[in-house]
Amino acid sequence: MGKLEIKKCSCGCRHFCAVEKVHNGAGAVTLVPDMIQKYKKTLVVADENTYGAFKAGRGDISEKNTYFVIFPAKPVLVPDEAAIATVEKTLDEQTEVIVGIGGGTVNDLCKHIAHTHDLYYIYVATAPSMDGYASDGAALILDGMKVTLKARPPHIIICDTNILCNAPIELIRAGVGDILGKFSCLNDWRLAHIIKGEYFCNEIYTRVYNCAKQVADNGQRIVNREPLAIKQLAQALIDVGVEMSYAGSSRPASGSEHHLAHFFEIYSLEHGKQHRPHGIDVGCAAYFTALLREKIIESSTEPSFDFCRQSHFKPLEQLLPRAYEGIRQLQDRVGLHGNATGNYDMTQIKGVLKQAPTAAETAKMLAAAGLAPNSLIDFYSKETVINALRYGKELKDRFTVLWLYEYLGWEMLNL
Numbered sequence: 001m002g003k004l005e006i007k008k009c010s011c012g013c014r015h016f017c018a019v020e021k022v023h024n025g026a027g028a029v030t031l032v033p034d035m036i037q038k039y040k041k042t043l044v045v046a047d048e049n050t051y052g053a054f055k056a057g058r059g060d061i062s063e064k065n066t067y068f069v070i071f072p073a074k075p076v077l078v079p080d081e082a083a084i085a086t087v088e089k090t091l092d093e094q095t096e097v098i099v100g101i102g103g104g105t106v107n108d109l110c111k112h113i114a115h116t117h118d119l120y121y122i123y124v125a126t127a128p129s130m131d132g133y134a135s136d137g138a139a140l141i142l143d144g145m146k147v148t149l150k151a152r153p154p155h156i157i158i159c160d161t162n163i164l165c166n167a168p169i170e171l172i173r174a175g176v177g178d179i180l181g182k183f184s185c186l187n188d189w190r191l192a193h194i195i196k197g198e199y200f201c202n203e204i205y206t207r208v209y210n211c212a213k214q215v216a217d218n219g220q221r222i223v224n225r226e227p228l229a230i231k232q233l234a235q236a237l238i239d240v241g242v243e244m245s246y247a248g249s250s251r252p253a254s255g256s257e258h259h260l261a262h263f264f265e266i267y268s269l270e271h272g273k274q275h276r277p278h279g280i281d282v283g284c285a286a287y288f289t290a291l292l293r294e295k296i297i298e299s300s301t302e303p304s305f306d307f308c309r310q311s312h313f314k315p316l317e318q319l320l321p322r323a324y325e326g327i328r329q330l331q332d333r334v335g336l337h338g339n340a341t342g343n344y345d346m347t348q349i350k351g352v353l354k355q356a357p358t359a360a361e362t363a364k365m366l367a368a369a370g371l372a373p374n375s376l377i378d379f380y381s382k383e384t385v386i387n388a389l390r391y392g393k394e395l396k397d398r399f400t401v402l403w404l405y406e407y408l409g410w411e412m413l414n415l
C-alpha cells in the first residue's frame with residue numbers, strides 16, 4: 001500500500017491519512033512478531049476476550065520485553081480516565097511500541113495513549129465491529145461525556161479474516177450497522193453544507209457512499225460469515241476510517257444516527273444500565289433518522305428558532321445529570337439554539353432529504369443483517385428513544401437533521 005494521500009482533490013483540499021500499512025486477509029496476524037522485533041519494549045493492550053481471540057487465531061507475541069495489560073472481560077471496558085491510568089502505569093522510558101488487540105474501545109484507548117506518549121502503534125482488530133480503525137479521533141468517555149479527542153490513527157492495521165470470521169455475531173452485525181448508518185450521516189453532511197455552508201467534499205462523500213452500498217448489498221453474506229464478505233466488510237470499515245482522516249473529522253461517518261447512539265450509551269452509563277454494541281445502535285438509529293426525514297419531507301411547517309432555551313435543557317438535567325454541565329457548556333459554544341443563520345429554503349432542504357434511503361429501505365437493509373430497528377425501543381424503551389431524538393444532538397457540536405426536527409417542532413413523529 002502506498003502513502004495514503006490525495007494531493008489535489010476537486011474540493012480544493014489535500015487529503016492525508018497517517019496509516020502506514022494495512023494488512024487485511026487470512027493469516028495477517030502472523031506478521032506481528034516480525035513487526036515488533038526491532039523495538040526495545042512492547043506494550044500489549046487487550047481484554048480477556050480479545051486476547052483469547054487473538055491466540056485462537058494463531059496470534060503469538062513472545063513475552064520477552066513485552067508487558068501485557070489485559071483488562072477483565074467483565075465489566076465491559078470503558079475508555080475512561082481509569083482505563084487510561086491503568087495503561088499509563090505500565091509505560092516506561094523503554095516502551096516504544098504499543099500493540100492494541102480488540103475492538104473499538106481498545107483501539108480508541110491505544111490511539112489516545114500512542115498519541116500522547118508518541119509511541120508506534122500496531123492495531124489488531126478482533127471483530128469487524130466499527131469504523132474507527134483508521135480514523136484520527138479517539139472516542140473516550142471523560143467526565144461522563146463521550147468526547148472525540150484528536151489522536152493519530154494506528155501506524156499499522158491488521159485485520160485477519162480468520163479471526164474476524166469467528167467474532168461474536170453481534171459484533172459482526174455491529175460493523176454492518178455502523179456502515180449502514182453512513183447513508184444517514186452523509187445526508188446530514190450535505191444538509192449542513194447547503195444550510196450552514198459547511199465544508200463538503202463530493203469525492204469523500206461518494207467513496208463513503210459506495211462503501212455503504214457495497215455492505216448493504218452483502219448483508220446476508222456477511223452475517224453468514226463468508227470469508228470474502230467479512231474481508232470486504234473489514235475493508236469498508238478501514239476505508240471509512242481513512243476517509244474520516246481525509247476529511248479531518250468524523251463528519252463523513254457520523255451524524256444524527258450516531259448522536260442517537262451516543263445518547264443511548266451515555267444514558268445507560270449514567271444509569272448503570274447495559275447498552276448494546278455501538279454499531280447495532282447506530283444501524284437501528286438510522287431507521288429512526290430516516291423516519292424523521294420522511295416526516296420533514298411531508299411537513300408544511302416552516303422552521304422556527306425562538307423557543308425557550310431554559311425549558312429545553314431542563315429535562316436533560318434529569319436524564320443525564322453527570323454529563324449535563326458539559327452539555328450546557330458545549331451548546332453555549334456551539335450556539336445552534338435559537339440560531340436562524342443559514343439557508344432554510346425548504347424546497348432545497350427537502351430535495352437533499354429525499355436523497356437518503358427511506359425508512360422502509362433502511363429497515364430492509366438492516367433486516368438482511370439481522371438487525372431490527374424496533375429492538376431499540378424494546379431495549380431502551382420508547383421514552384428513551386423519543387428523548388434521544390430530541391436531545392441526542394445536544395451531546396455534539398454538529399448540525400444534522402435532528403436540529404431541523406427541533407426547528408420544525410417535535411410533534412411530527414409519533415412513535
Ligand SMILES: [Zn+2]
Pocket residue numbers: 009010011012013015201202203204
Ligand atoms: Zn476532497
Ligand SMILES: [Zn+2]
Pocket residue numbers: 130131178254258278279282
Ligand atoms: Zn460509528
